Amino acid sequence: MTTDMPDIVTRFAPSPTGFLHIGGARTALYNWLFARANGGKFLLRIEDTDKERSTQEAIDAIVAGMKWMGLEWDGEAVSQAAQVVRHQEVANALLASGNAYNCYATQEELGRLRDEARTNGTKFRGDIWREKQDQAPEGQPYTVRMKMPRGGATTIADKVQGDVTVQNDELDDMILLRADGTPTYMLAVIVDDHDMGVTHIIRGDDHLNNAFRQIQVYKAMDWAIPVYAHIPLIHGPDGKKLSKRHGALGVEAYEEMGFLPEAMRNYLLRLGWSHGDDEIISTEQAIKWFNLENIGKGPSRFDFDKVDNLNGHYLRELNPAVLLPYLQSDLENLVGHTLTAVEKQRLIKAIPSLAERAKRIPDLLEGSSLFCNTRPLQLSDKAAKQLAGDILPVLANVADGFETVSPWEADTLKSFMMSFAEENELKPGKLMQPIRAALTGGKQSGDLAATLEILGREETVARLRDQAAA
Ligand code: GLU
Numbered sequence: 001m002t003t004d005m006p007d008i009v010t011r012f013a014p015s016p017t018g019f020l021h022i023g024g025a026r027t028a029l030y031n032w033l034f035a036r037a038n039g040g041k042f043l044l045r046i047e048d049t050d051k052e053r054s055t056q057e058a059i060d061a062i063v064a065g066m067k068w069m070g071l072e073w074d075g076e077a078v079s080q081a082a083q084v085v086r087h088q089e090v091a092n093a094l095l096a097s098g099n100a101y102n103c104y105a106t107q108e109e110l111g112r113l114r115d116e117a118r119t120n121g122t123k124f125r126g127d128i129w130r131e132k133q134d135q136a137p138e139g140q141p142y143t144v145r146m147k148m149p150r151g152g153a154t155t156i157a158d159k160v161q162g163d164v165t166v167q168n169d170e171l172d173d174m175i176l177l178r179a180d181g182t183p184t185y186m187l188a189v190i191v192d193d194h195d196m197g198v199t200h201i202i203r204g205d206d207h208l209n210n211a212f213r214q215i216q217v218y219k220a221m222d223w224a225i226p227v228y229a230h231i232p233l234i235h236g237p238d239g240k241k242l243s244k245r246h247g248a249l250g251v252e253a254y255e256e257m258g259f260l261p262e263a264m265r266n267y268l269l270r271l272g273w274s275h276g277d278d279e280i281i282s283t284e285q286a287i288k289w290f291n292l293e294n295i296g297k298g299p300s301r302f303d304f305d306k307v308d309n310l311n312g313h314y315l316r317e318l319n320p321a322v323l324l325p326y327l328q329s330d331l332e333n334l335v336g337h338t339l340t341a342v343e344k345q346r347l348i349k350a351i352p353s354l355a356e357r358a359k360r361i362p363d364l365l366e367g368s369s370l371f372c373n374t375r376p377l378q379l380s381d382k383a384a385k386q387l388a389g390d391i392l393p394v395l396a397n398v399a400d401g402f403e404t405v406s407p408w409e410a411d412t413l414k415s416f417m418m419s420f421a422e423e424n425e426l427k428p429g430k431l432m433q434p435i436r437a438a439l440t441g442g443k444q445s446g447d448l449a450a451t452l453e454i455l456g457r458e459e460t461v462a463r464l465r466d467q468a469a470a
Contacts, residue, residue, distance in 0.1 A: 008040025009197045012066075012073070013080075013189065015047045016058035019250030020065030022302070023204060023234050023242065026268040030231065031202050032071045033269070033290040043196055044073035048081045049188055065251040070261050070283070078196065080188050087183035090191045090221065091144050091176045099220035100176055102142040103129040127173040144177040146216060154212050159229035159292035161205065166212045174213050186210065190217045198226055202292070205230035229292045231272055232299045239301065246302050254307075258360030260326060262318065263311040271300045280313060312359040320351035327361050327368065334365055335372045342456075343372040349454045353446045370443045371454060376466040380442030387467045391434045394424060396468035398435060399461045408457050410449040417449070438467040 010031035014024055035042035044066070048054040066073070094100035105113075105128055117124035130147060148171040155165040176187040183191075189210075193201065201211075208230045218225045236246030254264055265283050274296065275281060275289050315323065324347055331347075332338055339347070347368055354367040379387065387395075398420060405416045421431040436448050439460060445451050452460050 007199075008035060008038040009043065009199045010035045010040065010202060011043040011045055011193065011196060011198050012071075013045045013047050013192075013203070014062050015050065015053070016055060016062060017050070017053040018058055019061040019252060020069075021248055021250055022254075022268070023248070024062075025065065025069055025071075025251050025264070026234065026271060027203055027231065028066060028071050029069065029265060029268050030229075030273070030290075030295070031200075032073075033286055034200060034202060034292065035074075036287045037290040040199075041074045042071075043075065043198070044077040045192055045196065046077055046079050047185065047189070048079055049084075049183065049185060051081070054081075061250060061252065068255055068261055069251060069264060078192065080192055083188065083192055083195070084183060086195065087188050087191050088177065088181065090217075091183065091187060094146065094176065094217070094220055095144060097220065099147050100144050101130060101133055101147055102136060103145045103173075103175070104137055104140050104142045105129060123170060123172070125172040126175070130173060141179040143175045143179050145173040146176055146213070146220075148173050148213065148216055154215060156208075156211055156215065156228055158208070158211075159227060160232075160295045160297060161208065161230055162297075164208065171213050171216065186213065187217070190214050193226060194218070194221070194223050199224075200227045200229065200292075202229040202231065205232050227292075229295060231295055232297065234271060235299045235301050237301050237303055239299075242302055248302075258362045259307060259311050260314045260318070260323075260361070262314040263307065266314070267307050267310050270306075271302065272296055280310070308359045312355075315355040315358050315361070315364070316352070320348040323351055323355075324348060327364055330362070330365055331368055331372065334369050335374070337372075337374065339372055346371040346454050346456070350451075353450060366444050367446065370440045370445055370451075373441065375459075375462055377438075377441035377463060379437070383437035383440070383442030386434050386437040392468050394426070394431070395434060395438060395464050397424075398431070399464040399468060402452075402457060402461050402464070405457075408453060410447070410453045413452050414449040434467075435464070439463050 012024075012028040012031050014020065014028075020028075032042045034040070046059055046062070048059070063077070091100060095102075103126070105126075109128075110126065113126075113128065114124045125148070126145060127148075129145070136142075149168045152168050153165050154168055154171075155163050157163055174186050175184050177183055211228055211230070215225055234242050234248075236242050240246075242248040251264070262283065265286070266281055269281055269286050269290075270279060273290070273294055275294060281289070324344060328339060350368065350371050351364065354364050358364050398417075401416060401420055402413075405412055417431060417435070418428060421428045424431070432448055436445060436451075439445075439448075439451060439455065455463070
């Protein structure tokens with residue numbers, strides 16, 4: 001724990017009450033990028049003080065989501081709940097310096113005052129005990145409240161929102177310690193950010209109002225105030241608050257739908273940050289360019305079509321060997337066995353053309369499966385019809401011919417099939433169709449000669465013979 005201001009330190013501070021949703025993932029990404037862009041540190045703090053709403057399951061989902069997104073944090077994740085004693089220590093220091101005081105008001109009293117303020121159109125500041133500590137009742141429970149400055153104004157030079165000013169009289173004397181002595185979130189977040197040496201707080205603009213009150217604690221403790229950047233929230237394509245229908249899902253849902261972390265990082269980066277008109281920005285590039293100045297001021301709109309397009313781009317862009325692990329388990333489920341080394345090699349060759357029209361990982365599955373099906377292949381009804389009658393002896397001859405074609409490359413294979421058709425007085429299509437049926441079982445497939453090249457001589461001949469002999 002350090003109190004001086006080192007280089008840049010950012011943090012992501014999720015409350016573990018649910019999965020890592022898309023807005024949180026973007027906040028985490030910006031903090032991660034800003035730290036990485038500046039050679040700083042990116043920390044993770046789990047804000048688990050709300051015992052009733054925090055769950056281990058949510059912590060696991062957040063950690064898994066961060067890992068899937070590729071947002072590795074520095075050091076161990078910090079548990080906010082584990083710092084309670086330290087939070088209390090700061091509350092006591094604030095009491096000792098006269099910046100905080102005990103409040104003996106009951107819930108009923110506070111409720112009544114709040115209602116009165118609403119009726120009168122005045123600000124409820126919760127400060128009834130502020131000036132009468134000498135009247136403290138013996139043995140009555142109390143909370144500890146922050147003594148907010150009165151008069152004057154507080155300005156935040158927010159990196160995204162610009163200068164934002166609030167009159168100090170608007171600030172309520174927020175509770176620091178509850179009657180049972182536990183710290184509030186408002187206290188905990190400040191103490192932890194300070195103790196973790198956080199220099200830049202990048203978070204959703206739903207926290208902007210909190211910042212004005214949080215700053216008063218920094219001032220009272222004589223701590224360096226961090227730089228703030230409050231990012232506008234994500235809205236749906238219709239401009240309304242992001243709902244499940246719009247894509248307000250956990251990142252694991254995006255993983256299940258077949259999106260790549262590379263595409264999600266690019267998409268979430270552009271959803272709120274810009275670099276000229278660039279749409280395709282690799283993570284490597286983003287680390288070079290990312291800054292707080294280019295975060296947009298307006299709310300961004302989530303657009304599934306754009307995620308799909310970017311994902312299609314990364315399916316084509318990624319090295320097939322890097323892409324393969326993303327489809328491996330689904331593919332293994334589909335074909336019913338663990339992929340062999342030979343099959344993996346075939347897939348690495350096949351992926352570039354399979355990816356040409358694909359948007360999501362599942363779009364690659366059917367095309368991939370024909371490179372790993374176990375012989376003899378199961379035929380679709382259509383393929384079965386194409387593999388009947390007079391064509392079968394012809395296929396046996398084609399198989400013989402394939403034994404000697406050299407080199408085993410798409411071009412030579414194609415010329416071989418063309419001349420074979422001519423010699424046997426068959427239209428090329430009449431020959432290609434059953435060959436394709438025998439090799440794919442009727443599955444969606446690309447260029448036939450390219451498919452043969454990837455399958456290899458041995459497998460091609462064997463699949464043909466399976467049908468010719470059937
Ligand atoms: N735990 C807070 C939340 O999940 C974030 C607090 C902060 O970033 O300051 O909304």
